[in-house]
Amino acid sequence: MDDLDFEQVVNSFYEPLYRFAITLTQSEADACDLTQDTFFTFANKGSQIRDRSKLKTWLFTTLHRKFLMIRRHDTRFPHLETSTVDHELPTISPSMVDDMDATTVVEMLREIDETYRAPLVLHYLEDHSYREIAEILEIPLGTVMSRLSRGKELLRKRLADQKLAGFRKVIPLPSSKRISP
Amino acid sequence: MNNQEAKFILQSCRHNGADASDPDLQEALEHARRDPEVGKWHAEEQAIDASVSRKLKAIPIPPHLKTNILAARKVAPAVAWWQQGTWIAAAACFVALAAFSAFLFYQTSGNSFTAFRADMTAFLTTRLDRLDVDTSEEKTIRTWLASHRGHGDFVLPERVEELHKLGCRVLDWKGQKVTLLCFKLGGPQEVHLLVADRATFRQAPPEGSPQFEKSGAWMTASWSHRDKVYLLAGVGDRGTLQKYF
Numbered sequence: 434m435d436d437l438d439f440e441q442v443v444n445s446f447y448e449p450l451y452r453f454a455i456t457l458t459q460s461e462a463d464a465c466d467l468t469q470d471t472f473f474t475f476a477n478k479g480s481q482i483r484d485r486s487k488l489k490t491w492l493f494t495t496l497h498r499k500f501l502m503i504r505r506h507d508t509r510f511p512h513l514e515t516s517t518v519d520h521e522l523p524t525i526s527p528s529m530v531d532d533m534d535a536t537t538v539v540e541m542l543r544e545i546d547e548t549y550r551a552p553l554v555l556h557y558l559e560d561h562s563y564r565e566i567a568e569i570l571e572i573p574l575g576t577v578m579s580r581l582s583r584g585k586e587l588l589r590k591r592l593a594d595q596k597l598a599g600f601r602k603v604i605p606l607p608s609s610k611r612i613s614p
Numbered sequence: 615m616n617n618q619e620a621k622f623i624l625q626s627c628r629h630n631g632a633d634a635s636d637p638d639l640q641e642a643l644e645h646a647r648r649d650p651e652v653g654k655w656h657a658e659e660q661a662i663d664a665s666v667s668r669k670l671k672a673i674p675i676p677p678h679l680k681t682n683i684l685a686a687r688k689v690a691p692a693v694a695w696w697q698q699g700t701w702i703a704a705a706a707c708f709v710a711l712a713a714f715s716a717f718l719f720y721q722t723s724g725n726s727f728t729a730f731r732a733d734m735t736a737f738l739t740t741r742l743d744r745l746d747v748d749t750s751e752e753k754t755i756r757t758w759l760a761s762h763r764g765h766g767d768f769v770l771p772e773r774v775e776e777l778h779k780l781g782c783r784v785l786d787w788k789g790q791k792v793t794l795l796c797f798k799l800g801g802p803q804e805v806h807l808l809v810a811d812r813a814t815f816r817q818a819p820p821e822g823s824p825q826f827e828k829s830g831a832w833m834t835a836s837w838s839h840r841d842k843v844y845l846l847a848g849v850g851d852r853g854t855l856q857k858y859f
Contacts, residue, residue, distance in 0.1 A: 530665035538669040557667045563626040
Protein backbone atom coordinates (compact mmCIF):
# COMPACT_ATOMS: atom_id res chain seq x y z
CA MET A 434 0.00 0.00 0.00
CA ASP A 435 1.55 3.30 -0.98
CA ASP A 436 1.30 6.59 0.87
CA LEU A 437 -1.35 7.94 -1.50
CA ASP A 438 -3.56 4.92 -1.02
CA PHE A 439 -3.20 5.15 2.75
CA GLU A 440 -4.02 8.84 2.74
CA GLN A 441 -7.10 8.22 0.64
CA VAL A 442 -8.32 5.66 3.14
CA VAL A 443 -7.64 8.06 5.99
CA ASN A 444 -9.53 10.83 4.21
CA SER A 445 -12.52 8.57 3.65
CA PHE A 446 -12.85 7.11 7.10
CA TYR A 447 -11.06 9.02 9.82
CA GLU A 448 -14.00 11.30 10.63
CA PRO A 449 -16.71 8.64 10.98
CA LEU A 450 -14.24 6.40 12.84
CA TYR A 451 -13.46 9.20 15.26
CA ARG A 452 -17.15 9.92 15.78
CA PHE A 453 -17.73 6.25 16.53
CA ALA A 454 -14.78 6.26 18.92
CA ILE A 455 -15.84 9.38 20.81
CA THR A 456 -19.23 7.92 21.60
CA LEU A 457 -17.58 4.78 22.95
CA THR A 458 -14.84 6.38 25.02
CA GLN A 459 -14.71 8.95 27.74
CA SER A 460 -12.64 11.58 26.11
CA GLU A 461 -11.38 13.20 22.97
CA ALA A 462 -7.87 11.98 23.78
CA ASP A 463 -9.00 8.36 24.11
CA ALA A 464 -11.03 8.62 20.91
CA CYS A 465 -8.02 10.05 19.05
CA ASP A 466 -5.83 7.26 20.39
CA LEU A 467 -8.33 4.63 19.29
CA THR A 468 -8.64 6.15 15.83
CA GLN A 469 -4.92 6.53 15.36
CA ASP A 470 -4.30 3.02 16.62
CA THR A 471 -6.83 1.67 14.15
CA PHE A 472 -5.07 3.32 11.25
CA PHE A 473 -1.72 2.16 12.57
CA THR A 474 -3.01 -1.40 12.45
CA PHE A 475 -4.33 -0.72 8.97
CA ALA A 476 -0.91 0.53 7.91
CA ASN A 477 0.61 -2.72 9.13
CA LYS A 478 -2.04 -5.15 8.00
CA GLY A 479 -4.10 -3.34 5.38
CA SER A 480 -2.35 -5.08 2.51
CA GLN A 481 -3.96 -8.32 3.69
CA ILE A 482 -7.44 -7.02 2.90
CA ARG A 483 -8.24 -8.55 -0.46
CA ASP A 484 -11.74 -7.23 -0.92
CA ARG A 485 -11.65 -3.44 -0.75
CA SER A 486 -15.43 -3.28 -0.37
CA LYS A 487 -14.87 -4.76 3.10
CA LEU A 488 -12.47 -2.03 4.12
CA LYS A 489 -15.01 0.12 5.96
CA THR A 490 -16.28 -2.84 7.94
CA TRP A 491 -12.72 -3.95 8.69
CA LEU A 492 -11.80 -0.52 10.05
CA PHE A 493 -14.85 -0.22 12.28
CA THR A 494 -14.45 -3.79 13.49
CA THR A 495 -10.81 -3.16 14.34
CA LEU A 496 -11.66 0.00 16.24
CA HIS A 497 -14.46 -1.68 18.14
CA ARG A 498 -12.20 -4.61 19.12
CA LYS A 499 -9.56 -2.22 20.36
CA PHE A 500 -12.20 -0.40 22.38
CA LEU A 501 -13.36 -3.67 23.91
CA MET A 502 -9.77 -4.50 24.82
CA ILE A 503 -9.44 -1.19 26.61
CA ARG A 504 -12.81 -1.32 28.27
CA ARG A 505 -13.07 -5.01 29.19
CA HIS A 506 -14.41 -4.83 32.71
CA ASP A 507 -15.13 -1.11 32.79
CA THR A 508 -18.41 -0.55 34.55
CA ARG A 509 -18.21 3.22 34.56
CA PHE A 510 -21.57 3.73 33.00
CA PRO A 511 -24.60 2.39 34.79
CA HIS A 512 -26.92 0.18 32.87
CA LEU A 513 -29.94 2.15 31.98
CA GLU A 514 -32.65 -0.45 31.88
CA THR A 515 -36.35 0.00 31.63
CA SER A 516 -38.88 -2.57 32.70
CA THR A 517 -39.31 -5.65 30.59
CA VAL A 518 -42.90 -4.64 29.88
CA ASP A 519 -43.18 -2.89 26.57
CA HIS A 520 -43.89 0.74 27.10
CA GLU A 521 -44.80 3.35 24.59
CA LEU A 522 -41.64 5.21 23.72
CA PRO A 523 -41.36 8.54 25.53
CA THR A 524 -42.75 11.39 23.50
CA ILE A 525 -40.03 13.37 21.85
CA SER A 526 -40.03 15.19 18.57
CA PRO A 527 -37.36 15.88 15.95
CA SER A 528 -37.37 19.55 16.92
CA MET A 529 -36.61 18.65 20.55
CA VAL A 530 -33.51 16.84 19.33
CA ASP A 531 -32.64 19.65 16.93
CA ASP A 532 -32.75 22.13 19.84
CA MET A 533 -30.15 20.17 21.78
CA ASP A 534 -26.50 20.65 21.04
CA ALA A 535 -24.43 17.78 19.73
CA THR A 536 -22.50 17.48 23.00
CA THR A 537 -25.71 16.84 24.92
CA VAL A 538 -26.83 14.15 22.52
CA VAL A 539 -23.43 12.46 22.72
CA GLU A 540 -23.59 12.59 26.53
CA MET A 541 -27.03 10.98 26.42
CA LEU A 542 -25.64 8.26 24.21
CA ARG A 543 -22.69 7.68 26.53
CA GLU A 544 -25.06 7.03 29.40
CA ILE A 545 -26.47 4.04 27.57
CA ASP A 546 -24.75 0.73 28.04
CA GLU A 547 -22.15 0.01 25.39
CA THR A 548 -24.10 -3.11 24.38
CA TYR A 549 -26.77 -0.84 22.90
CA ARG A 550 -24.68 2.26 22.29
CA ALA A 551 -22.35 0.74 19.70
CA PRO A 552 -25.07 -0.49 17.32
CA LEU A 553 -27.03 2.73 17.84
CA VAL A 554 -24.09 4.93 16.90
CA LEU A 555 -23.25 2.84 13.86
CA HIS A 556 -26.90 3.06 12.83
CA TYR A 557 -27.05 6.84 13.27
CA LEU A 558 -23.77 7.46 11.55
CA GLU A 559 -25.89 6.14 8.70
CA ASP A 560 -23.25 4.56 6.65
CA HIS A 561 -23.98 1.18 8.16
CA SER A 562 -26.83 -1.14 7.41
CA TYR A 563 -27.97 -3.53 10.12
CA ARG A 564 -26.08 -6.26 8.24
CA GLU A 565 -22.86 -4.23 8.39
CA ILE A 566 -23.45 -3.54 12.06
CA ALA A 567 -23.76 -7.28 12.65
CA GLU A 568 -20.46 -7.81 10.88
CA ILE A 569 -18.65 -4.99 12.67
CA LEU A 570 -19.84 -5.98 16.11
CA GLU A 571 -19.63 -9.68 15.32
CA ILE A 572 -23.16 -10.41 16.51
CA PRO A 573 -26.16 -12.05 14.81
CA LEU A 574 -28.60 -10.02 12.71
CA GLY A 575 -31.45 -10.64 15.13
CA THR A 576 -29.31 -9.36 17.98
CA VAL A 577 -28.60 -6.17 16.06
CA MET A 578 -32.32 -5.57 15.61
CA SER A 579 -33.03 -6.22 19.27
CA ARG A 580 -30.27 -3.91 20.41
CA LEU A 581 -31.33 -1.16 18.03
CA SER A 582 -34.89 -1.41 19.25
CA ARG A 583 -33.84 -1.41 22.89
CA GLY A 584 -31.18 1.20 22.36
CA LYS A 585 -33.61 3.62 20.71
CA GLU A 586 -36.00 3.16 23.60
CA LEU A 587 -33.26 3.94 26.11
CA LEU A 588 -32.04 6.94 24.13
CA ARG A 589 -35.50 8.40 23.76
CA LYS A 590 -36.04 8.07 27.49
CA ARG A 591 -32.78 9.86 28.15
CA LEU A 592 -33.62 12.60 25.67
CA ALA A 593 -37.10 13.03 27.13
CA ASP A 594 -35.69 13.14 30.68
CA GLN A 595 -33.14 15.69 29.57
CA LYS A 596 -35.82 17.86 28.05
CA LEU A 597 -37.94 17.55 31.19
CA ALA A 598 -34.98 18.44 33.37
CA GLY A 599 -34.61 21.60 31.32
CA PHE A 600 -38.22 22.56 31.97
CA ARG A 601 -37.76 22.07 35.71
CA LYS A 602 -34.82 24.44 36.06
CA VAL A 603 -35.40 27.27 38.53
CA ILE A 604 -35.83 30.43 36.60
CA PRO A 605 -34.94 33.50 38.68
CA LEU A 606 -37.60 36.17 38.82
CA PRO A 607 -36.79 39.60 37.46
CA SER A 608 -35.67 41.89 40.30
CA SER A 609 -38.87 43.92 40.31
CA LYS A 610 -40.91 40.87 41.19
CA ARG A 611 -38.70 39.45 43.95
CA ILE A 612 -40.36 39.15 47.32
CA SER A 613 -38.83 41.39 49.96
CA PRO A 614 -37.83 39.68 53.19
CA MET B 615 -46.88 -9.76 10.28
CA ASN B 616 -48.55 -7.70 12.99
CA ASN B 617 -47.90 -4.05 13.85
CA GLN B 618 -45.50 -4.84 16.68
CA GLU B 619 -43.39 -7.10 14.50
CA ALA B 620 -43.32 -4.54 11.72
CA LYS B 621 -42.23 -1.79 14.11
CA PHE B 622 -39.48 -3.99 15.53
CA ILE B 623 -38.01 -4.58 12.07
CA LEU B 624 -38.54 -1.01 10.90
CA GLN B 625 -36.39 0.29 13.75
CA SER B 626 -33.42 -1.18 11.89
CA CYS B 627 -34.14 0.90 8.77
CA ARG B 628 -31.79 3.75 8.12
CA HIS B 629 -33.59 7.07 7.84
CA ASN B 630 -32.01 8.00 4.52
CA GLY B 631 -33.90 5.32 2.58
CA ALA B 632 -30.75 3.27 1.94
CA ASP B 633 -32.54 0.10 3.07
CA ALA B 634 -35.52 0.51 0.74
CA SER B 635 -34.43 -2.40 -1.41
CA ASP B 636 -33.29 -4.73 1.38
CA PRO B 637 -35.30 -7.94 0.81
CA ASP B 638 -35.49 -8.78 4.51
CA LEU B 639 -37.07 -5.43 5.29
CA GLN B 640 -39.55 -5.38 2.40
CA GLU B 641 -42.42 -6.97 4.22
CA ALA B 642 -42.18 -4.52 7.11
CA LEU B 643 -41.86 -1.56 4.73
CA GLU B 644 -44.88 -2.73 2.80
CA HIS B 645 -46.78 -3.08 6.07
CA ALA B 646 -45.94 0.55 6.89
CA ARG B 647 -47.22 1.63 3.49
CA ARG B 648 -50.52 -0.20 3.97
CA ASP B 649 -51.19 0.50 7.64
CA PRO B 650 -51.70 4.21 8.44
CA GLU B 651 -50.81 3.83 12.11
CA VAL B 652 -47.55 2.02 11.41
CA GLY B 653 -46.84 4.34 8.52
CA LYS B 654 -47.24 7.43 10.70
CA TRP B 655 -45.16 5.90 13.48
CA HIS B 656 -42.42 4.97 11.01
CA ALA B 657 -42.33 8.46 9.53
CA GLU B 658 -41.99 9.99 13.01
CA GLU B 659 -39.27 7.53 13.97
CA GLN B 660 -37.32 8.27 10.82
CA ALA B 661 -37.57 12.02 11.46
CA ILE B 662 -36.21 11.60 15.00
CA ASP B 663 -33.47 9.34 13.68
CA ALA B 664 -32.55 11.98 11.12
CA SER B 665 -32.23 14.58 13.90
CA VAL B 666 -30.05 12.33 16.05
CA SER B 667 -27.96 11.43 13.03
CA ARG B 668 -27.41 15.13 12.24
CA LYS B 669 -26.23 15.71 15.79
CA LEU B 670 -23.77 12.85 15.66
CA LYS B 671 -22.39 13.99 12.34
CA ALA B 672 -21.88 17.45 13.84
CA ILE B 673 -19.39 16.12 16.38
CA PRO B 674 -16.30 18.21 15.72
CA ILE B 675 -13.11 16.48 14.67
CA PRO B 676 -9.90 17.49 16.49
CA PRO B 677 -7.86 19.54 14.02
CA HIS B 678 -4.64 17.57 14.60
CA LEU B 679 -6.12 14.10 14.22
CA LYS B 680 -5.57 13.56 10.52
CA THR B 681 -2.03 14.96 10.66
CA ASN B 682 -1.15 12.62 13.51
CA ILE B 683 -2.57 9.60 11.70
CA LEU B 684 -0.59 10.38 8.56
CA ALA B 685 2.56 11.08 10.57
CA ALA B 686 2.29 7.73 12.35
CA ARG B 687 2.23 6.06 8.95
CA LYS B 688 5.86 7.05 8.54
CA VAL B 689 6.88 4.58 11.21
CA ALA B 690 4.73 1.75 9.90
CA PRO B 691 6.64 -0.87 7.93
CA ALA B 692 6.40 -0.29 4.19
CA VAL B 693 5.40 -3.08 1.87
CA ALA B 694 7.64 -3.03 -1.13
CA TRP B 695 10.55 -4.92 -2.56
CA TRP B 696 10.62 -7.86 -0.22
CA GLN B 697 7.19 -8.90 -1.38
CA GLN B 698 8.55 -9.41 -4.88
CA GLY B 699 9.03 -13.07 -5.68
CA THR B 700 12.55 -12.73 -7.04
CA TRP B 701 13.87 -11.63 -3.66
CA ILE B 702 12.22 -14.28 -1.56
CA ALA B 703 14.73 -17.09 -1.99
CA ALA B 704 17.74 -14.88 -1.31
CA ALA B 705 15.94 -13.18 1.58
CA ALA B 706 15.03 -16.53 3.10
CA CYS B 707 18.66 -17.66 3.14
CA PHE B 708 19.80 -14.38 4.59
CA VAL B 709 17.14 -14.42 7.29
CA ALA B 710 17.96 -18.00 8.22
CA LEU B 711 21.65 -17.18 8.47
CA ALA B 712 20.99 -14.01 10.44
CA ALA B 713 18.65 -15.78 12.80
CA PHE B 714 21.16 -18.53 13.45
CA SER B 715 23.89 -15.99 14.06
CA ALA B 716 21.65 -14.05 16.43
CA PHE B 717 20.75 -17.25 18.21
CA LEU B 718 24.42 -18.03 18.73
CA PHE B 719 25.11 -14.47 19.84
CA TYR B 720 22.33 -14.32 22.40
CA GLN B 721 23.03 -17.79 23.64
CA THR B 722 26.56 -16.83 24.53
CA SER B 723 26.28 -13.18 25.52
CA GLY B 724 22.77 -12.66 26.98
CA ASN B 725 20.09 -10.13 26.06
CA SER B 726 19.92 -6.48 26.99
CA PHE B 727 17.29 -5.60 29.54
CA THR B 728 17.17 -2.10 28.08
CA ALA B 729 16.18 -3.59 24.72
CA PHE B 730 13.61 -5.77 26.45
CA ARG B 731 12.03 -2.78 28.15
CA ALA B 732 11.91 -0.81 24.88
CA ASP B 733 10.46 -3.71 22.94
CA MET B 734 7.85 -4.49 25.55
CA THR B 735 6.61 -0.91 25.90
CA ALA B 736 6.46 -0.62 22.12
CA PHE B 737 4.41 -3.80 22.08
CA LEU B 738 2.06 -2.44 24.72
CA THR B 739 1.61 0.72 22.68
CA THR B 740 0.92 -0.74 19.29
CA ARG B 741 0.26 -4.46 19.36
CA LEU B 742 -1.58 -5.37 22.53
CA ASP B 743 -4.93 -6.20 20.98
CA ARG B 744 -5.93 -9.30 22.89
CA LEU B 745 -5.17 -11.48 25.83
CA ASP B 746 -4.83 -15.25 25.72
CA VAL B 747 -7.01 -15.52 28.81
CA ASP B 748 -9.57 -12.97 29.94
CA THR B 749 -10.21 -13.57 33.61
CA SER B 750 -9.90 -11.94 37.00
CA GLU B 751 -9.25 -15.26 38.74
CA GLU B 752 -5.63 -15.54 39.77
CA LYS B 753 -5.83 -19.31 40.11
CA THR B 754 -7.04 -19.63 36.54
CA ILE B 755 -4.26 -17.36 35.34
CA ARG B 756 -1.56 -19.32 37.16
CA THR B 757 -2.89 -22.67 35.99
CA TRP B 758 -3.11 -21.53 32.38
CA LEU B 759 0.38 -20.04 32.43
CA ALA B 760 1.87 -23.16 33.96
CA SER B 761 0.43 -25.26 31.15
CA HIS B 762 1.40 -22.84 28.36
CA ARG B 763 5.08 -22.26 29.14
CA GLY B 764 4.36 -19.01 30.98
CA HIS B 765 5.46 -18.06 34.48
CA GLY B 766 2.65 -19.41 36.61
CA ASP B 767 4.70 -19.03 39.80
CA PHE B 768 5.06 -15.25 39.52
CA VAL B 769 5.36 -13.29 42.79
CA LEU B 770 3.65 -9.91 42.95
CA PRO B 771 4.19 -6.94 45.26
CA GLU B 772 1.34 -6.83 47.72
CA ARG B 773 -0.29 -3.74 46.28
CA VAL B 774 -0.09 -5.08 42.75
CA GLU B 775 -1.61 -8.32 44.00
CA GLU B 776 -4.62 -6.30 45.18
CA LEU B 777 -5.36 -4.87 41.76
CA HIS B 778 -8.20 -6.23 39.67
CA LYS B 779 -6.74 -8.70 37.18
CA LEU B 780 -7.87 -8.68 33.58
CA GLY B 781 -6.01 -11.69 32.24
CA CYS B 782 -2.76 -12.85 30.76
CA ARG B 783 -0.86 -13.65 27.63
CA VAL B 784 2.37 -15.46 26.80
CA LEU B 785 4.66 -13.62 24.42
CA ASP B 786 7.83 -14.53 22.60
CA TRP B 787 10.83 -12.26 22.85
CA LYS B 788 14.03 -13.31 21.13
CA GLY B 789 13.12 -16.93 21.59
CA GLN B 790 12.27 -16.50 25.27
CA LYS B 791 8.82 -16.79 26.80
CA VAL B 792 7.53 -13.64 28.48
CA THR B 793 4.41 -13.57 30.62
CA LEU B 794 2.11 -10.55 30.37
CA LEU B 795 -0.35 -9.83 33.15
CA CYS B 796 -2.86 -6.98 32.83
CA PHE B 797 -4.45 -5.16 35.73
CA LYS B 798 -7.19 -2.62 35.86
CA LEU B 799 -6.76 0.71 37.60
CA GLY B 800 -9.55 3.26 37.91
CA GLY B 801 -11.52 4.13 34.78
CA PRO B 802 -10.10 2.83 31.51
CA GLN B 803 -6.49 2.87 32.76
CA GLU B 804 -4.51 -0.31 33.03
CA VAL B 805 -1.11 -1.36 34.22
CA HIS B 806 0.84 -4.27 32.80
CA LEU B 807 3.37 -6.61 34.32
CA LEU B 808 5.84 -8.54 32.23
CA VAL B 809 7.67 -11.51 33.69
CA ALA B 810 10.72 -13.17 32.16
CA ASP B 811 13.46 -15.57 33.18
CA ARG B 812 16.30 -13.77 34.88
CA ALA B 813 18.85 -15.86 33.01
CA THR B 814 17.67 -14.29 29.77
CA PHE B 815 19.50 -11.02 30.49
CA ARG B 816 23.15 -10.05 30.60
CA GLN B 817 22.42 -7.58 33.36
CA ALA B 818 19.08 -8.07 35.03
CA PRO B 819 17.73 -5.33 37.33
CA PRO B 820 18.77 -5.79 40.97
CA GLU B 821 16.68 -7.41 43.69
CA GLY B 822 14.93 -5.23 46.23
CA SER B 823 13.76 -1.72 45.35
CA PRO B 824 12.53 -1.32 41.77
CA GLN B 825 14.33 0.78 39.19
CA PHE B 826 12.12 3.41 37.56
CA GLU B 827 12.68 4.31 33.95
CA LYS B 828 10.61 6.19 31.38
CA SER B 829 10.12 4.39 28.07
CA GLY B 830 8.12 6.40 25.56
CA ALA B 831 4.75 7.19 27.09
CA TRP B 832 5.26 4.51 29.72
CA MET B 833 6.72 4.70 33.18
CA THR B 834 8.31 1.38 34.08
CA ALA B 835 9.50 -0.21 37.28
CA SER B 836 11.74 -3.24 37.10
CA TRP B 837 13.18 -5.62 39.63
CA SER B 838 14.44 -9.14 40.01
CA HIS B 839 13.17 -11.70 42.44
CA ARG B 840 14.83 -15.11 42.64
CA ASP B 841 14.92 -16.53 39.12
CA LYS B 842 12.65 -13.97 37.48
CA VAL B 843 12.69 -10.42 36.23
CA TYR B 844 9.60 -8.21 36.52
CA LEU B 845 8.74 -5.13 34.50
CA LEU B 846 5.70 -3.11 35.56
CA ALA B 847 4.48 -0.54 33.01
CA GLY B 848 1.85 2.16 33.28
CA VAL B 849 1.12 5.32 31.37
CA GLY B 850 2.07 8.34 33.43
CA ASP B 851 4.85 9.51 35.72
CA ARG B 852 6.83 7.86 38.48
CA GLY B 853 4.01 8.48 40.93
CA THR B 854 1.75 6.27 38.82
CA LEU B 855 3.79 3.23 39.83
CA GLN B 856 5.56 4.29 43.01
CA LYS B 857 2.46 3.71 45.10
CA TYR B 858 2.55 -0.01 44.34
CA PHE B 859 5.88 -0.53 46.11
